[in-house]
Amino acid sequence: MFVLLRYVKSLKASPPRLKYYQTCFTLTIVFFLMANLTWFETAFKETFIYSRTGRWCPRCSPKAFIDRQLINSTESYVISKPNLCKNSEPLAFIMIISSIRSKERRDQIRATWMKDALSVGMKVLFSLGSSVFHEDSTEILMEDEINQDILQFNLVDDWRNLTLKTIASLSWYKSHCSQAKYFIKVDDDAVINVDNLVTNLATFSNSHAIIGHLLKSNGPCFVWWKQRHCMPFEDHHKLNYLDYYPPYPAGPMYVLTRAAVILLVNHAKLTSRKDIYFLEDVYITLLAREIGIDLVDNPQFLFCSQLNERNFQEKVANSIVIYDCSAKQFDSIWSLIQRN
Structure with missing residues (x-):
């Protein structure tokens, strides 16, 4: 001063x-x-989550935990594809987590690696939440009528409800596409090298596992105005860790075996008493540890930030997925995958 x-x-x-x-x-x-300073986004940007009464309400203050009763809403669909996997046994079912306003990202995926995934017999859907705005709902219905690849849940489409959307996606797979040997959850800013993915899954033998890029030294922060992923200090005691989260697969993409999904869904909905934490990758990992599901680290799952001019070609060629990419980075990575 x-x-x-x-x-x-x-x-x-x-x-x-x-x-x-x-x-x-x-x-x-x-x-x-x-x-x-990212606290502007947290403090002033109006987003929407469910209130305790189940109505739409503006977020007045950030909360680290979601009302557990809302897990019942994960069985409610606006758009569903119950016959997607009928009479087929695909190697994997891919659920792409997207938002209502991300149509350009979805079109980018449809024009690139999604074609490769469909060509080898995988099943692919985009997982969306719902909107309070009528025009958004109309546009999604029209988009699905054209592409027939959208699964829409009756959940508020907000990043703080991502844990609910993930549980809903796992539950849908368990009910309608468990013929697939693997469930893959991936964000819409990721580029998948389908050839490398198929090669890796074809040789994987653990039947109760989650595969991904394990983050091993991340911990919570307690100052909300610094970043949106912080949690109130008073909620810290609700999770079973000390200074750091236990190693967990990075949320942008991870792969679950069929048996792991069934155990997780049953545990999350029927037996777990753990409060629903809004960071879905941490929450899913905590549940998995409670029921003995293995976590497998795979160095072929990469963040875009791990690429540079010197290692770009080598890492892209050997990768299974590269995520957290801008639209321009997405195009560059996909172009190289195609050339290889």
Whole structure:
């Protein structure tokens, strides 16, 4: 504070021309500091989640845990495909987690790796939530009429409800597509190398496992205005860990065996007393540990941030999936996969 006061005092005493440059410098520093604070999104952006009464309501304050009664809503569908896997035994069922407003991402996937997945007999659907806006619902119905690849749940389409959407997706697979040997949950900013995926799954032998890129040193933070993934300190005791989460597969993509899905869904809905945590990858891992499901680390699951000019070609060629990509990065990665 003392240094700041001295700086302001010197600014007032500076010659006009120097004062102009000092003012510009100060405003530039303030701009970059503000641009890098994500608490604006958390504190002021209005999103929607369910209230305790089940009605739509604006989020007034962030919460780390979801009302457990809402797990019953994961069986309610707006659009379903109950006959998708009828009379077939695909190697894998891929559920792409998307949002209502991400049609460009879905079209990008339809034009790229989704074609490869369908060509080798895999089943693929986009998992969406619901919207309060009538025009959104109409557009989704029209999109599904054209593409026939959307599964829409009667859940609010908000990132803080991702755990509910994931449980709903697992439950749908258990009821309607458990003929598939594997369930794959993937985000719509990921590029899958289908050839490498098939090769890897064909040689995998553990029947009770979750495969992914295990994050081994992540922990919760307790200051909400720093980032949206923090949790209130008073909720810390509800999870069974100390300073760090136990190793868990990164949420953008992980693969579950059929037996693991059945155990997880039954445990989540019928026997678990663990509160529903809004970080779905952490929550799914905590449930898996309770019932003895193995977590398998696979270095072929990559973040886009792990790529650079020197390793780009080698990592893309050897990868199973690369996620957390911009639309431009997605195109570059897919172009290289096609050339290989």
